[in-house]
Amino acid sequence: METLIASAPDTQDTEASQARHQWDMKEYLPHHEGAPLVKADHDETLVSLAWASGEQTQLPLIWLRDHCACDLCRHPQTFERTFMLMDDAALTVHQMRVEQGNLVVVWQDGHTSRFDAGWLLQRRPSDAPPATPVPASQAWQQGHEPHVTAFADYMAGGQARLGWLEALCRDGFAILDAGPTAGGEIDQVAATIGPIRATNFGGRFEVFSKQAPNNAAYTPIALELHTDLPNWRQPPDIQMLYCLANEAEGGDSIFGDGMAVAEALRERDPQAFSLLAETPVDFRFADETTDLVVREPVIHLDANDKVIEVRFNNWIRDSLRLPLEQMQAWYSAYRQYWSILREPAFRLHLKLEAGQMVAFDNRRVMHGRKSFDPTTGRRHLQGCYVDYDMVESALRVTARQLAGANLTQS
Ligand SMILES: [Zn+2]
Structure with a gap:
């Protein structure tokens, strides 16, 4: 306010x-x-x-x-x-x-x-x-409680929407709750923000166990915490996952703030932190028709040394091409980062319920899940990406509408 x-x-x-x-x-x-x-x-x-x-x-x-x-x-x-x-x-x-x-x-x-x-x-x-009404990003503190807004309140706009968008910018994470489950609700939420960002996996995507998966997300296996598509020059900014059904045993969602983990590493081992921030490595996704490659460091800093992005996805890290004398040190720093990420204090566990949606800054907050048993019930999420610019835009428009309404009332 x-x-x-x-x-x-x-x-x-x-x-x-x-x-x-x-x-x-x-x-x-x-x-x-x-x-x-x-x-x-x-x-x-x-x-x-x-x-x-x-x-x-x-x-x-x-x-x-x-x-x-x-x-x-x-x-x-x-x-x-x-x-x-x-x-x-x-x-x-x-x-x-x-x-x-x-x-x-x-x-x-x-x-x-x-x-x-x-x-x-x-x-x-x-x-x-x-x-600016857009809050600066803030690393999660221990015991971070995510911001939750009822789906209907968010869709109604005004203060509830503003608070949710603020949380998404500040924490890189926010939840919508108690929404309908007819399917396609995620499109309604995206429409309040901006166009869906399409990738090599298409626009809106469905997460459930598939017969011929081209990505681990479409299998029932556990997924280690990761950011999506770090192999893109500009990875998708905001990911939204809307839960339509989650009756299968297992499949809990896990999230971790890559910024908080990076800050912990900076404090515990500044040299390892610098190495991950200064050493570009290759990320690559390839299938029959696609070959997407970038060379970027795991941790990105802005001009003031603030952590602004993390690229962490062990599946699509390409061959490590570094001078021999740097390799051991890089692996050691990477494993340190990963081991902090695995500490319970840095993890947020959620069993998403039908009608709940999480939105998170994919260039900062990592997501994963526990394995699930598809024979015990249905698990179906719908997902999409939207651009951070459009989240900020929606926030500014909502804020100025509220400011205009306040001026009219006074
Ligand atoms: Zn003039």
């Missing part, structure tokens, strides 16, 4: 904001109601602004012209920028004034730009990262 509050009106501003009209800036997100501007000065390159609430800032004049929201500078239907920055006369101020508490700039080429004071306030330069 914190992130929503940032775009909602401050109570102290209510009186001031009544003194000014809000101007449309062609944004979907409701912008800050804020206080009126009381000062707008400029020199050759900078504008200096002051608000009645005491905030001040400076912005380059070219920034102002770049952000003009009129119909000539932003497409009236798509809101995309059509102004192109390249004409010097367009970037020189002819006149500047405060009008209705907002900013008006007339440029040397005769063009007029109008900026809402609250919109400007939200965009004043700062070292802080831009406000």
Whole structure:
């Protein structure tokens, strides 16, 4: 909720904001109601602004012209920028004034730009990262309890959907509960997020014991924890598994946070951690018609050394091609990672019930299962992948709908 509050009106501003009209800036997100501007000065390159609430800032004049929201500078239907920055006369101020508490700039080429004071306030330069409703990923702590939302509540949208999508981004894991089991419900859930990401196994997939399996998932054997398709340049982001029946003996689902395991390894053996993060190895899936290969490290770090991805799938690790003197050390690091992954503290066991769906970040959270006996009952899951971008998009849209509703109510 914190992130929503940032775009909602401050109570102290209510009186001031009544003194000014809000101007449309062609944004979907409701912008800050804020206080009126009381000062707008400029020199050759900078504008200096002051608000009645005491905030001040400076912005380059070219920034102002770049952000003009009129119909000539932003497409009236798509809101995309059509102004192109390249004409010097367009970037020189002819006149500047405060009008209705907002900013008006007339440029040397005769063009007029109008900026809402609250919109400007939200965009004043700062070292802080831009406000976002998408939570940063957080490694699971011991005894992690997954977020659970009822299927019907999620489908209804609003706060329940927002909370579920937030959990999926933060924990890389979230559960829907008490859904129908007619089959195809997973398509309804995917439709709230985005298109299904197809792979060499197709779009939506069915997980049950098959006569002629081309993948261990389609057999009843136990599956060690793994991420799917690390042999792709971009492995599928979010995996969803919807349980339609789980009456067979066994078949418990197991999950583990690859990020938490990586952090544990970093703490216990920094050298082994670095080796897995710095040594690319080959992953490969091949069948009669497919041959998909990438060379990537097991642990991926971002520029700040935060773990952002894990590729772990022992079936489709290709031959290890490393200089002889690196091989033993790599195997040792890999086995250490795996042995932490096998510690009960890092594992989440679930017996999925009919009508339950798990969604997890396949590039971070590993999944597996215990073996099951297909002669003792039906076990049928439907699965698909969706892109993380679309999960974030669904989250932002849900958040801004709620923010818009809050503004309307206040
Ligand atoms: Zn314009």
